[in-house]
Amino acid sequence: QKEVEQDPGPLSVPEGAIVSLNCTYSNSAFQYFMWYRQYSRKGPELLMYTYSSGNKEDGRFTAQVDKSSKYISLFIRDSQPSDSATYLCAMKDTGKLIFGQGTTLQVKP
Amino acid sequence: GAVVSQHPSWVICKSGTSVKIECRSLDFQATTMFWYRQFPKQSLMLMATSNEGSKATYEQGVEKDKFLINHASLTLSTLTVTSAHPEDSSFYICSARWTGGNSPLHFGNGTRLTVT
Numbered sequence: 001q002k003e004v005e006q007d008p009g010p011l012s013v014p015e016g017a018i019v020s021l022n023c024t025y026s027n028s029a030f031q032y033f034m035w036y037r038q039y040s041r042k043g044p045e046l047l048m049y050t051y052s053s054g055n056k057e058d059g060r061f062t063a064q065v066d067k068s069s070k071y072i073s074l075f076i077r078d079s080q081p082s083d084s085a086t087y088l089c090a091m092k093d094t095g096k097l098i099f100g101q102g103t104t105l106q107v108k109p
Numbered sequence: 110g111a112v113v114s115q116h117p118s119w120v121i122c123k124s125g126t127s128v129k130i131e132c133r134s135l136d137f138q139a140t141t142m143f144w145y146r147q148f149p150k151q152s153l154m155l156m157a158t159s160n161e162g163s164k165a166t167y168e169q170g171v172e173k174d175k176f177l178i179n180h181a182s183l184t185l186s187t188l189t190v191t192s193a194h195p196e197d198s199s200f201y202i203c204s205a206r207w208t209g210g211n212s213p214l215h216f217g218n219g220t221r222l223t224v225t
Contacts, residue, residue, distance in 0.1 A: 008150070034213050043115070043202045043216035044153070088152065090214075097143075097214060099152045 003027050006089055006100030015109050019076040023089035023100045026070065030091040030098075033065050035074045038086045038102065047087075048074065079107045112136055113205050115217030122193055123225055130188045130220045132203030138183035139205035143214065144176075147200040156201075159186040193224040 006023045013019055021035075032051055036044035048063035050056045056063045062075040072091070076083055084107050089100040112135040122128050132142055140161045145153040157178055158166040165178035175197075177189040190197055200221050204214040 032213075036216075041200075041219070041221065043113075043204075043218040046213050046215060049213045096155055096158075101152045104150075 001026060003098050004089065004091060004100045006103055008101050008103060010104040010106055012106045012108060013079055015079060015081060015107055017079050017107070019074075019079050019083070019105060019107075021074040021076075021087050021089075021103050021105070023072050023091075024070055025072075025091060025098075027091075027093065027098075028067070028070065029093040032092050033063070033072050034090040034097075035061075035063055036088040036090060037083075038088060040085075044088055076105075079105075081107050081109050083107050113203065113215050113217040115203050115220055117220055118218060119221040119223075121223045121225060124194055125192055127189055127191045128193055128222060130190075130201055130203070130222075132186045132188070132205070132217055134184045134205045137205075139186075140183060142180060142186040142203055142205045144178065144186075144188050145202045145204065145216075147202060147219075153202065156188075161186075190222065193222070195224045198222055198224045 004025045035048040037047050038044045050063050053065045053067045060077045064073040086102040086104045088102040090097050114133045114135050116131045142159040144156045146156050147153050155168050156171045159178045159180040161180045167173045180186040200219050202219040204216040206212050
């Protein structure tokens, strides 16, 4: 079993839709949770960074962490074609960063 | 915000030659940088942790004599792929932390290496 599981998709939605991206994990020691966006042939770009459980909002993006269920989510409101990319979850305790496989999102105009 | 610059963005080389990739932290000092490798439609795989002024720490299965890492200053780490082979063709990405040990990583834009 992988430490971090993420559905690779692809996920296709119409413009304006609410997108929900998710990851599950097995290591209860993880405390720091991140979401990265990666466009094709580019490096990952940090979108959200959260510590412990709860919600964090930044513009159209909301990150949610449920440590009791070992489940994290990224919500994108009013999705735009420019949001089309691969979204990677990542998490760590005190050791190295562990990445999910990434979910490919396509937002159709 | 933290900016990590990587150069070159792409390179094509012949089998048997060596290629050097540079990673710079532009507006902060990074005592630790990380080198990742990414195959198409796969996640990032950590290759090694680069420590300023000391030897790099390599992940299991990564050949340290093939992937030479030098971190000579607080703003520059280099990865040299020695005696490259076609199977080394991949997307190599470096990253660094802006501040403390648990702050998030910021990534460079990656280097696409093609070995012919």
